[in-house]
Amino acid sequence: xxxxxxxxxxxxxxxxxxxxxxxxxxxxxxxxxxxxxxxxxxxxxxxxxxxxxxxxxxxxxxxxxxxxxxxxxxxxxxxxxxxxxxxxxxxxxxxxxxxxxxxxxxxxxxxxxxxxxxxxxxxxxxxxxxxxxxxxxxxxxxxxxxxxxxxxxxxxxxxxxxxxxxxxxxxxxxxxxxxxxxxxxxxxxxxxxxxxxxxxxxxxxxxxxxxxxxxxxxxxxxxxxxxxxxxxxxxxxxxxxxxxxxxxxxxxxxxxxxxxxxxxxxxxxxxxxxxxxxxxxxxxxxxxxxxxxxxxxxxxxxxxxxxxxxxxxxxxxxxxxxxxxxxxxxxxxxxxxxxxxxxxxxxxxxxxxxxxxxxxxxxxxxxxxxxxxxxxxxx
Ligand SMILES: Cc1ncc(COP(=O)(O)O)c(C=O)c1O
Numbered sequence: 001x002x003x004x005x006x007x008x009x010x011x012x013x014x015x016x017x018x019x020x021x022x023x024x025x026x027x028x029x030x031x032x033x034x035x036x037x038x039x040x041x042x043x044x045x046x047x048x049x050x051x052x053x054x055x056x057x058x059x060x061x062x063x064x065x066x067x068x069x070x071x072x073x074x075x076x077x078x079x080x081x082x083x084x085x086x087x088x089x090x091x092x093x094x095x096x097x098x099x100x101x102x103x104x105x106x107x108x109x110x111x112x113x114x115x116x117x118x119x120x121x122x123x124x125x126x127x128x129x130x131x132x133x134x135x136x137x138x139x140x141x142x143x144x145x146x147x148x149x150x151x152x153x154x155x156x157x158x159x160x161x162x163x164x165x166x167x168x169x170x171x172x173x174x175x176x177x178x179x180x181x182x183x184x185x186x187x188x189x190x191x192x193x194x195x196x197x198x199x200x201x202x203x204x205x206x207x208x209x210x211x212x213x214x215x216x217x218x219x220x221x222x223x224x225x226x227x228x229x230x231x232x233x234x235x236x237x238x239x240x241x242x243x244x245x246x247x248x249x250x251x252x253x254x255x256x257x258x259x260x261x262x263x264x265x266x267x268x269x270x271x272x273x274x275x276x277x278x279x280x281x282x283x284x285x286x287x288x289x290x291x292x293x294x295x296x297x298x299x300x301x302x303x304x305x306x307x308x309x310x311x312x313x314x315x316x317x318x319x320x321x322x323x324x325x326x327x328x329x330x331x332x333x334x335x336x337x338x339x340x341x342x343x344x345x346x347x348x349x350x351x352x353x354x355x356x357x358x359x360x361x362x363x364x365x366x367x368x369x370x371x372x373x374x375x376x377x378x379x
Contacts, residue, residue, distance in 0.1 A: 015046055017287035019296055019364060025284075026365035033345040033373045038176060038204060038325045038361035043231045043277070050280040051273065070272045078275055081282040082236050085290070086202070086221065087212040091261030092244075094237045095270040099203045100128055102222025102237040103170065105265050106199050107136070109248040110167055117167030118142035122153055124175040124182075126201060133170075151316045152180050159190060166196040173211070173221075174204040178317040178359070179325025181209060188217025197243070203227055206236075208297075208324050210290055213238055220248065225274065228324075228363070230281035234274025237265055288364060297324035297362045300371055304360055307375045313358065324363065330356040336378060343377035345370075 023029055028042035043051075057065035076090065083090040096102040112119060113136075121133055123145055130145065137143040144161040146153070153171075162169065169191045171182050184200065191198045197219040205211060207228030213221060219240045225232040239248055239262040248265075250257060256266035285293075304326050309315050313328040330336045330349065333356025337349050348359040360374065 015284075017284050019288055019292055022288070022296075022364040023367065029365040029370075033343070033370045035360045035362060035366060035370055035374060036346045036348055037227060037363040038179075038359055039348055040226050041228065041230045041363060042365070044281065044284055046284060047231055047277055047280040051277055054273065054276045069276050074279055075270075075275055078278050078282065081279075081286055082206075084286060085206060085211065085282070086238060087214060088238050089241065091263075092213075092238055092241050094239065094262035094265045095275070096222060096235045096237040096266070097271070098233070098235045099126075099201055099222045099224045100132065102220075102235060103129055103199065103201060104132065105237060105251070106170075106220045106222070106248065107132075107168065108251040109265075110197065111249065112167045113139075113141045115167065116165060118144060118163070118165050119168045119170060120144045120146065120158065120162050120166055120196075121170045122146040122148060122158070124148050124151075124153060124177050124180055125170065125172045126176050126203075129170065129172075129201060148180075150318070151178050152318045153182055153187075155183060155186060155190075158187065162190055162194050162196065164194055166191070166194050168197055168199055170199040171201070172204060173200040173202045174209060174323045174325065176204050176325075176359075178327040179204070179321050179323040179361075180318060181205075181321055181323050184216040184218065188219075191219075192217065197247070204323070204325060207285055207290065207293070209294060209322060213240070219243060225278050225281065229278065230285055232271075232274040232277035232281065234271055234278055237262060239265065293364055294322070294324070296364060297366075298322075300324075300362045300366055300368065301326055303368070303371050304362075304374075307371070308360075308378070311375055311379045313378065316357065325359060325361045327357055327359045330358045332356075333358075339377050340374075343373060345374050345377050347374070 025044045026042045028034055054069040079090045079093045083093050133143045146157050174181050188198045199220040200218050202221050202223040206223045221238040224235040250264055252267050254267040257264055305315055308328050315328050317326040333349055333351040350357045
């Protein structure tokens with residue numbers, strides 16, 4: 001077979017995808033009560049199979065077998081699918097190793113400090129990003145970190161600190177702390193009215209909630225794939241077309257610097273394994289549809305938000321939050337941890353000794369029995 005034919009045949013053809021069958025697609029869900037996708041999504045069996053084929057080709061060759069997976073068509077396919085997911089154009093999408101790499105490329109590329117500008121963020125942003133901003137603050141950057149009120153962003157607090165020197169507002173579209181969904185369009189309008197740009201960390205949003213970068217006014221967005229995009233230590237950077245090069249300057253250079261569109265920010269060749277994983281995962285995710293994924297999570301989250309507070313775990317997620325993540329206060333995290341371990345329930349549980357917090361997240365493979373088991377274990 002000629003190389004071109006191999007390329008056209010790869011990867012494994014898309015299989016039918018129905019939400020009703022999702023549990024069987026994720027064997028992990030039958031082994032443990034896994035309510036922890038906000039930390040990491042299990043791999044779908046179909047995604048593993050594709051990766052196994054690729055690993056087989058890498059191990060045994062021949063070259064033509066490897067070419068089925070390492071080719072421009074596959075990489076363009078992945079960019080197109082991600083672009084579809086966030087309603088961008090494929091040339092607004094570049095690959096990046098991770099969310100935080102993308103955020104650093106944005107901060108550096110905007111020349112914020114050299115221009116005497118400031119950055120506005122808030123304490124519902126990811127801890128690693130806050131560490132990044134605090135380190136830059138120590139180095140002299142004007143950083144304004146707005147505190148949440150009752151676990152959500154009060155828009156008036158944001159308005160107070162944004163001024164004409166603000167160059168960037170950086171938020172987690174969906175907060176990893178409690179699943180809170182920011183008022184993105186309103187924040188974008190505030191940024192733009194001051195000549196600033198909006199960066200969204202979308203790792204807890206992409207694949208979990210609808211995203212339309214144009215309608216939401218997002219200028220830059222980054223995310224990794226290992227949470228709601230269903231797998232791969234692999235990520236994306238969206239850069240609005242008219243900001244590429246002109247406003248967001250590439251600051252790190254390499255073989256990919258001459259690429260067009262947002263690919264110019266890639267620097268090096270990306271992880272092919274991540275790309276192969278994402279090709280299969282995004283095909284599946286898009287076939288399921290983000291709207292249907294959201295509709296599946298909603299009643300499960302509603303039950304968690306009702307039953308866990310009734311069992312003595314008050315929620316720190318605002319009522320009506322439209323994300324698959326909800327968090328709760330836990331009086332005795334060590335006791336809760338022991339109970340969950342005994343029941344084979346996996347969530348994110350923070351703290352030891354005093355009061356702790358518990359984050360529960362729901363994906364396509366979860367069902368009502370998972371919620372019942374969690375609540376029963378903690379009651
Ligand atoms: C909101 C948020 N941002 C960033 C990260 C880290 O992302 P990455 O490993 O892709 O840099 C996480 C991980 O939990 C997160 O929840």
